[in-house]
Amino acid sequence: MTKRSYVTVNPCIMCQPMGSALAFKGIENTMVLYHGSQGCSTYMRLHLAHHFREPVDIASSSLSEKGAVYGGRENLKKGLRNVINRYNPKVIGVATTCLAETIGDDVPAIIREFKEEEGIGDDPEKDIIIISVSTPSYGESHVSGYIKALEAVVRKFAENQGEERAIKIPNGKLNLIPVESLSPADVREIKEILEATAENYIFLPDISETFDAPLRDDLPKIAPGGTSISEIADMPNSRASLGLGIVSKNLALEYLEGYYGVPGQSVPIPIGLSNTDNFFTELVNIFGCPIPDKYQAERGRLLDAMVDVHKYLYGVKAAVYGDPDLVFSLTTFMLELGMHPVLVATGSKSRDFGMKIRQIFKEIRPELEPMVLDGIDFDSLNDAVSDCNPDILIGNSNGRYIAKARDVPLVRVGLPIHDRVGAQRILTVGYKGSLELLDRITNTILEATDTFTAPVQAEPAAYASQGTEEECME
Amino acid sequence: MKEKAGIVDTLEERQPYITRKQEKGQTIPLACDNNSLAGAISQRACVYSGARVVLNPVTDAVHLVHGPIGCAGYTWDIRGAKSSGIETNRSSFSTDMKEIDVIFGGEKKLSNAIDELVGLYHPPVIFVYSTCIVGIIGDDLEAICNTASQNHNIPVLPVKSEGFKGNKSDGYKAACDALKKLIKIPPKEVAGEKKPEVSPQVRNPKINILGDFNVAGDVWLIKPLFEQMGIEVIVSMTGDSTAKSISRAAEADLNLVQCSGSMTYLAKWMQKEYGIPYLSASFFGIEDISLALRKTAEYFGSKEMKKKAEEILETGTNRIMPEISRVRERVKGKRAAIYMGGPAKALTLIKGFAELGMEVVIIGTQTGQKEDYEQISYSVRNGTVIVDDANPLELAELLVKQKADLMVAGVKERFIAYKLGIAFCDFNHDRVVEFEGFDGFVNFAREVDASINSPVWKAVRQRTLKPEAMELKRAAVKERISGEPHAKEYKNVEDMAVEPEFLHPNMDAATENQVFGEASR
Numbered sequence: 001m002t003k004r005s006y007v008t009v010n011p012c013i014m015c016q017p018m019g020s021a022l023a024f025k026g027i028e029n030t031m032v033l034y035h036g037s038q039g040c041s042t043y044m045r046l047h048l049a050h051h052f053r054e055p056v057d058i059a060s061s062s063l064s065e066k067g068a069v070y071g072g073r074e075n076l077k078k079g080l081r082n083v084i085n086r087y088n089p090k091v092i093g094v095a096t097t098c099l100a101e102t103i104g105d106d107v108p109a110i111i112r113e114f115k116e117e118e119g120i121g122d123d124p125e126k127d128i129i130i131i132s133v134s135t136p137s138y139g140e141s142h143v144s145g146y147i148k149a150l151e152a153v154v155r156k157f158a159e160n161q162g163e164e165r166a167i168k169i170p171n172g173k174l175n176l177i178p179v180e181s182l183s184p185a186d187v188r189e190i191k192e193i194l195e196a197t198a199e200n201y202i203f204l205p206d207i208s209e210t211f212d213a214p215l216r217d218d219l220p221k222i223a224p225g226g227t228s229i230s231e232i233a234d235m236p237n238s239r240a241s242l243g244l245g246i247v248s249k250n251l252a253l254e255y256l257e258g259y260y261g262v263p264g265q266s267v268p269i270p271i272g273l274s275n276t277d278n279f280f281t282e283l284v285n286i287f288g289c290p291i292p293d294k295y296q297a298e299r300g301r302l303l304d305a306m307v308d309v310h311k312y313l314y315g316v317k318a319a320v321y322g323d324p325d326l327v328f329s330l331t332t333f334m335l336e337l338g339m340h341p342v343l344v345a346t347g348s349k350s351r352d353f354g355m356k357i358r359q360i361f362k363e364i365r366p367e368l369e370p371m372v373l374d375g376i377d378f379d380s381l382n383d384a385v386s387d388c389n390p391d392i393l394i395g396n397s398n399g400r401y402i403a404k405a406r407d408v409p410l411v412r413v414g415l416p417i418h419d420r421v422g423a424q425r426i427l428t429v430g431y432k433g434s435l436e437l438l439d440r441i442t443n444t445i446l447e448a449t450d451t452f453t454a455p456v457q458a459e460p461a462a463y464a465s466q467g468t469e470e471e472c473m474e
Numbered sequence: 475m476k477e478k479a480g481i482v483d484t485l486e487e488r489q490p491y492i493t494r495k496q497e498k499g500q501t502i503p504l505a506c507d508n509n510s511l512a513g514a515i516s517q518r519a520c521v522y523s524g525a526r527v528v529l530n531p532v533t534d535a536v537h538l539v540h541g542p543i544g545c546a547g548y549t550w551d552i553r554g555a556k557s558s559g560i561e562t563n564r565s566s567f568s569t570d571m572k573e574i575d576v577i578f579g580g581e582k583k584l585s586n587a588i589d590e591l592v593g594l595y596h597p598p599v600i601f602v603y604s605t606c607i608v609g610i611i612g613d614d615l616e617a618i619c620n621t622a623s624q625n626h627n628i629p630v631l632p633v634k635s636e637g638f639k640g641n642k643s644d645g646y647k648a649a650c651d652a653l654k655k656l657i658k659i660p661p662k663e664v665a666g667e668k669k670p671e672v673s674p675q676v677r678n679p680k681i682n683i684l685g686d687f688n689v690a691g692d693v694w695l696i697k698p699l700f701e702q703m704g705i706e707v708i709v710s711m712t713g714d715s716t717a718k719s720i721s722r723a724a725e726a727d728l729n730l731v732q733c734s735g736s737m738t739y740l741a742k743w744m745q746k747e748y749g750i751p752y753l754s755a756s757f758f759g760i761e762d763i764s765l766a767l768r769k770t771a772e773y774f775g776s777k778e779m780k781k782k783a784e785e786i787l788e789t790g791t792n793r794i795m796p797e798i799s800r801v802r803e804r805v806k807g808k809r810a811a812i813y814m815g816g817p818a819k820a821l822t823l824i825k826g827f828a829e830l831g832m833e834v835v836i837i838g839t840q841t842g843q844k845e846d847y848e849q850i851s852y853s854v855r856n857g858t859v860i861v862d863d864a865n866p867l868e869l870a871e872l873l874v875k876q877k878a879d880l881m882v883a884g885v886k887e888r889f890i891a892y893k894l895g896i897a898f899c900d901f902n903h904d905r906v907v908e909f910e911g912f913d914g915f916v917n918f919a920r921e922v923d924a925s926i927n928s929p930v931w932k933a934v935r936q937r938t939l940k941p942e943a944m945e946l947k948r949a950a951v952k953e954r955i956s957g958e959p960h961a962k963e964y965k966n967v968e969d970m971a972v973e974p975e976f977l978h979p980n981m982d983a984a985t986e987n988q989v990f991g992e993a994s995r
Contacts, residue, residue, distance in 0.1 A: 004590055004594070006587040011543050014548070037637035038520050040637070042516070042518060053889060054889055059514075060510075061513070062510045062516065065638060068639075076512070099637070102576060137543065
């Protein structure tokens with residue numbers, strides 16, 4: 001491996017504020033404002049628009065040199081005022097950037113001041129709710145930005161409720177909180193499963209519509225959809241919280257448990273057989289509901305497909321990379337299929353990642369020795385790929401350079417996917433999503449190894465010496 | 475009630491930035507060249523982005539971003555600037571500053587990073603970009619770069635592009651300042667021999683093309699035209715350039731400036747420093763290509779060269795004209811909206827659209843200056859809306875009100891157009907085919923045709939399925955089915971309008987609601 005200690009080459013993570021947008025954009029009627037310089041919002045809008053192929057409006061406090069020297073108070077207030085004026089949102093998520101953090105703006109205090117000046121109260125029924133989260137770009141990654149923003153959201157409603165929090169009105173619902181941003185298609189699938197099992201649920205954050213909006217008769221300023229305010233406010237009253245993802249800490253779920261006593265349980269993102277089984281089992285445990293026939297059939301179809309493809313996939317060496325919990329679940333699935341994940345990597349720094357990955361290998365295929373890396377960039381991934389020599393890469397589109405250079409096929413999953421269409425519709429969760437993923441992986445391998453289709457001599461001249469067509473028929 | 479005095483409904487402070495074409499001789503009442511308004515959702519990026527887009531096409535340079543990971547991550551290989559050789563520029567290098575670096579300073583990490591990169595890549599030059607945070611914690615980029623230059627004997631050039639210290643234009647300047655340091659004094663200058671002020675009969679004429687970034691390979695369609703005229707193109711800045719080719723730039727007799735917004739500053743400096751004059755030029759569209767070639771031949775003054783230029787223009791034009799005419803028949807009379815980063819591209823697009831028989835109804839830029847907008851106003855037809863530093867809501871409303879059929883802009887604007895059911899052409903980083911030169915113009919024309927004349931726009935006019943409207947055509951099927959239909963009867967055929975209202979807007983106050991929906995108000 002190329003030894004590098006100081007320089008990052010081709011990053012495998014994005015910065016915290018971007019993660020916060022992925023969370024905030026899943027809340028109904030919400031605008032996001034980055035407190036920092038103009039470029040942050042534009043770059044992250046570009047990044048997200050490219051991936052989801054949707055307009056992505058994110059405001060900026062557009063800090064200038066003056067703001068940086070004297071503080072960003074006036075810019076932030078002006079930004080908030082203008083966003084309210086033009087977009088009339090119900091919620092504004094304010095995420096800080098490195099600039100705002102380093103000049104030391106006290107964002108919660110500025111927001112308090114702003115609310116006083118504008119006469120904005122704390123009544124979620126009628127007042128605009130402004131949620132701030134501290135997400136300097138120099139801390140952790142987009143994954144932590146996402147997690148922190150979700151925590152800030154549930155915290156905000158707790159603050160607003162104040163003393164009333166002691167009085168809980170059980171709603172019998174399930175809080176469903178993924179620890180990483182899922183694709184809109186994944187969110188839709190999980191909601192469908194919940195509707196058929198738990199019936200009453202609150203999914204936070206719901207980007208299924210906001211980042212995959214149908215063409216409508218009008219162009220709303222803020223894409224419709226997302227978890228509603230009343231739902232979020234109702235989360236403390238839920239029967240339980242189910243977190244998707246077990247590598248990263250689910251701060252929102254922990255907060256609901258610690259502060260309100262909502263029992264919380266985290267399961268892996270339901271990709272693959274055992275992870276999806278796990279997910280359904282938890283739903284049954286929590287609600288005592290039966291597993292609907294539809295899903296038994298889907299499970300059966302997945303099993304059927306796993307049997308159909310087992311010989312194509314056995315021993316196929318895979319390198320998988322991306323956000324920690326996605327990678328964890330993908331790895332589990334590949335092990336179940338008989339594949340050999342030789343390289344398992346994430347861009348986030350995470351001590352738990354290696355431990356959890358090794359544990360799953362131990363459970364399913366103890367004889368295999370994977371290379372497990374965290375905190376990687378694509379340059380070190382490239383080195384690792386050359387050491388491990390996989391047959392297939394599975395991860396986001398930034399692995400395309402490695403795939404092309406080494407002539408190894410790439411199955412695109414995760415974020416970002418900038419070089420293909422349909423990122424917002426990639427389904428990997430549930431039995432159905434696992435089946436789709438299985439088909440994609442298998443067909444990619446078949447496509448790459450298919451040398452039989454083109455005959456050596458394509459022209460029928462080879463038959464010439466054997467007589468004419470009529471003679472042959474006799 | 476808010477007063478709706480302006481062309482579109484927007485923030486009061488934004489109103490001065492939107493106007494219409496002015497009568498000849500009148501100054502344009504358009505505010506521009508200011509920092510973006512907080513909360514207005516500008517489409518602009520920052521100082522760093524300006525510097526990065528200008529310098530990034532330098533192919534053999536290491537572009538090291540001193541800052542947190544985001545700044546490098548979002549700019550990794552996002553500009554489709556092609557290279558004929560090495561592609562070091564397509565990798566993203568960052569010092570990935572963490573909290574500890576912010577507290578204790580990032581100087582040590584930066585200088586170690588530079589050492590490491592020199593060892594790994596042996597680049598001929600390193601550009602070190604400063605980001606917001608560097609400007610705040612005060613790392614001494616200049617000192618570190620100077621030391622590294624001496625230690626490694628290559629130019630390690632600081633690019634002062636702290637995101638908040640101005641806007642994109644300031645980033646262009648920072649990039650040019652770095653380029654200046656790469657340009658070497660030409661041999662004859664060293665000997666103390668000053669070039670004549672104007673050199674009409676230069677033996678081996680040499681030029682630089684400033685402000686062409688070789689997106690999709692544009693430069694490769696332009697360079698041969700000059701070479702056929704007997705002119706050597708020393709370097710195109712910065713498309714497909716190298717540290718070495720840039721260093722030779724001062725040997726040129728003339729600079730042709732295409733992207734005026736980013737490169738006029740450098741051209742002026744080269745004129746002052748080395749006595750190299752510059753001409754503005756564009757290589758997009760038949761008219762502007764012709765102008766560029768004729769101007770250049772005129773400058774060098776050789777009869778032979780002028781003749782050659784005419785030959786090239788005649789051959790090229792004749793070659794592409796059948797295809798251009800074919801497309802023209804298919805797109806003429808359509809209405810275009812232009813929203814560009816810089817004014818030069820916006821201006822040349824006006825002519826390009828005219829060559830396709832199209833008219834421009836909206837034109838805007840992120841970084842235009844007063845004189846650019848004067849020229850834009852002079853070049854467009856009456857009624858055209860001119861806008862500086864527009865935001866998504868303004869653009870959406872303008873597209874509808876001005877009844878645009880096609881928008882030319884970048885990725886962020888693309889989906890605004892698409893959601894409104896309007897054709898789109900990417901003239902930014904994302905395009906994969908050349909738009910410059912004769913063949914480039916054919917590519918452009920074809921893309922405009924493909925987008926405008928796609929059948930999808932007809933399909934998206936009906937955004938909800940109205941079975942009752944479909945049934946009218948197929949009454950026969952219905953009759954063959956016995957029993958009562960379950961569906962309720964629709965009484966009013968008028969209710970079954972197939973087109974969304976906002977595609978046929980009135981120019982009154984109700985437009986806003988039609989565009990953006992009552993719900994969002």
